Amino acid sequence: MADDYTPPEVWTWEPGNGGAFAAINRPTSGAQVDKALPEGEHPFQLYSLGTPNGQKVTILFEELLEAGFSDAEYDAWLINIGDGEQFTSGFVALNPNSKIPALLDKSGSEPFRVFESGAILLHLAEKFGAFIPTDAKGRAECLSWLMWQMGSAPFIGGGFGHFYHYAPAKIEYAIDRYAMETKRLFDVADKRLGEARYLAGDDYTIADMAAYGWLGAIAKGLAYGNAATFLSVHEYVNVQRWVDELTARPGLRRGRVVGRASAGEGRYLKERHSAEDFKALEPGVI
Known part of the structure; x- marks a missing residue:
């Protein structure tokens, strides 16, 4: 990268832009691949990855379950952003911004989407009346x-x-x-x-x-x-x-250990579909 770089009058995108993330970055939105998302049996379907943003929601789900809210059972599906899975048609239908996490709430009469981590946290906290003050x-x-x-x-x-x-x-x-x-x-x-x-x-x-x-x-x-x-x-x-x-x-x-692509080492879970899944982890991890 030249020290004397001068921005052009009009910027144009090249496939190499983005360094380590060049393979997944684009200046446009929308689906790039036609592929449906999987769905499990629980009321909440979470599509995410164990990044700091993704961890927010799995932490809240597990805290809700720890607090006795059995209706907070969820399926956590891995969206590997390094492989561009956030650009599939199924995921874009949940989050047009193609960023994890995205949630499908099937707990009521009509399923609906919630995207952006803060919106998901607020939605779930208000739904269950937990981890948010009422005054x-x-x-x-x-x-x-x-x-x-x-x-x-x-x-x-x-x-x-x-x-x-x-x-x-x-x-x-x-x-x-x-x-x-x-x-x-x-x-x-x-x-x-x-x-x-x-x-x-x-x-x-x-x-x-x-x-x-x-x-x-x-x-x-x-x-x-x-x-x-x-x-x-x-x-x-x-x-x-x-x-x-x-x-x-x-x-x-x-x-914090849910949704990691490196799940094989016994410290993380690639996906979470039941509390029993955590038994696969090494002792002391949780």
Whole structure:
């Protein structure tokens, strides 16, 4: 990549654009392959992948089941975005934006779709009356932190994660720009978690589930190579406390291992169709 690159007057797409993700990125939307999605027997059909965004919903489902909501049984189907499965006609019918996760809710008289992770979390939390405050003040705080996470994810993932770890060339300006913003977001969370047990206050909510995959993976050195050291995330002691507390939750521990293409090593599940599926994991994983 030339240091003296000057953008053309009109940008045109070339198949090689996108570095590690060039094979799946396109400047257009819509289905590229005609293929239906599978369906299971449970009321909720989730089509996803165990990325930080995908984990949000499987964590909520498992937390609902852990809390005794037996009607929250679900099938989790793997959508391998590296293979372009998000561009099949079946998936695009659920999410025209071709991003995981996408949910088919068959629990009522007429099935309907829900897409975007935050919308799915809100839909399920309201449907079951769990993990979201019912008073106006508490609900506003929960939704504020949920939307904070939704707005911050592109800076952490598509910004810092991409330019620091995935981009074919290291661009100092881009890395500095998004490292600064990622550290600012960690600082926002750290200050909040210094005054409250959870993001929305005293109670564990969907706001915590939404933020856990993004903040937790970096905080524990599980994302973007050497990012934890590069960002000095050990300094955010309140975030570290929060991550440790959430990681001890059985529902969360189950939810975070669902939907991984690398399921063969005994630490993850490729798909989830029954609570019995977790018995295939190595001892101590959940």
